Amino acid sequence: MPVATYLQAVNLALKEEMRRDPDVFVMGEDVAVLGGAFKATEGILDEFGPDRIIDTPISEALLVGAGVGAASLGLRPIVEMQFMDFISCGFDQLVNMAATARYRHGGGLRVPLVVRGPTGAGVHGALFHSQDPEAWFTRVPGLKVVAPATARDARGLLKAAIRDDDPVIFLEHKRLYRSVKEALPDEQEPEPLGVARLARGGSDVSIVTYGGTLPLCLAAAERLAAEGVDVEVLDLRTLLPMDFAAIARTVGKTGKLLAVHEDRRTGGLGGEILARVVEDLWDELDAPPRRVTAKDTHTPFAPTLEAFVLPSEDEIADAARGLAAY
């Protein structure tokens, strides 16, 4: 297969799963005729017809709620949020209805629902087209949260999310859609959910990250390599549940932890990662663990403001360098 972008990988996974399983279908705003605001669902209407991809009214609560209903009765709905920011409009249906359905039915119910769409900042999308909503959901038991950072993972993890029997929130970073590309195999099996991936081996410092900041971390690691600092980079891929064993392995190896994400600092996943490492791996640590994240404010529009708020390759490199020198 030729080189595919992250966006094409998403599109491919959707089509492959729809070919494989007639119960898989897509609902969302402007997904069918237009093929989605980012073209993630392009070509699906032509290949599968209007029963398998449905243009809905602008009703996010309906989208998630109807997804739960159809999933509970055996279909495998994939619901697109035109931008993940709008997932807040379906919040109740996700955290109260979807996340507790099985629990409330004594285990006698499955909700194989995927809610997917573009997330993240760095494209001057301003307050409502830049949000990183993962931490709203990573504290909700009953949900699974996935955030691929490579084209291969976008394809493999989306396939796994569609085959999974629980509600999965699938966060596609919009800055990666066209900037990330790689050669994909002709056939690709699902990537298991809940398993992190070592994106780069190293021995001095461990960076734990996911989604939109993976390319920044790899670039920073590359820079530090030239300075003689050997950085390991772990891509979490699944955020809930989190592969803490992989975090423990890398921290055990380097003794130095830097958690990096584009989401805000306070209440972000980095805090959870650091807390668990401090609780469980205190003796392994050779330096106080650190975070590089967005600053604790909204993601503003003006490029000067946005650049100030978001984590940068420089900040990541500085923090990793500081840890290495500790």
Add this chain to the structure above:
Amino acid sequence: MKLTREFEERISRLHLQNKVFGGVYSGRGQEAIAVGCCADLGPQDVVFPLHRDLGVFVVKGVEPGRLMAQILGKEGGLSRGKDSFLHAGDLSKGVFGGTSMLGATLPVACGAALKFKLRHEPYVAVAFFGEGASSRGDVHEAMNFAGVHQLPVVFVCENNRYAYSTPQSLQMAVEDVAERAAGYGMKGLVCSGNDLAAVLETMGRALRRARDGGGPTLVECKTYRYRGHSEHDPARYRTEEELLEWSTRDPIPRWELYLEARGRDVAKVRRETEAEVTRVVDEAVAFAEASPEPEGPEAFEDLYATPLAVPEAPEGPAAFEPEPPQLTH
């Protein structure tokens, strides 16, 4: 109307020059609605505009220079570079800015109207929404509440037949959004949104009702979005015939015909307004381009009215002085 149209033309041009880096949403063809619905409002009446409602800002007296600076993300903009395009307001002019979340301003408009009612103030809240946004729960909740409390609010639906690529027929199973008014215990009125005289007349009725204590009205203005959903959208999902049909209903020439029929010298009006419009827009662009970029740390400003002074704690990076203290544990 001419001012908003020329203003938008200029935004499109700046967009082509890559000076506008966010989304650009044109209200071309819909100008009569924003303008007509605000023409009879006072400064204390509060309006909740949509992403295509440049005319609301202009008629309510927001300085065009600040609007252009808003769109360019400059310090001189309404949100001082914080948010993009028309996601901003100026409450001193009675304009409350919305979020991107469609329909989310309607409950807020109910709150404004509730205040007017509770304090016996003779003002009105006016909230705009698209036929697409009408599918959201917020819209239903707002209209229901306005009906229960007979609030002085006017809900204006700009029905331009498409929500991005989605035609009205996939948005709802009725022809008129205004039909829904009955279910909320309020009046629903339908008018041509491309005919300024009709908008003025219909909105006049709704405003009189609100001011006289007669409660809310749902005004539906039938119109058409001349351009794509945003400047990025070629809108191939529409037919040529449809575009052609609606292009004959451009609100600006239609208003000129109306004036002409009433004995006005339209050629003269046109000459005068064109010169004035060009001057205002030129000045707005000049102001916006001269306005500085906001400085990074301003990203922390305007979060709170009364920021709490918490005791200062050393931040993480302080731990990495060249000679760090030894950990003791």
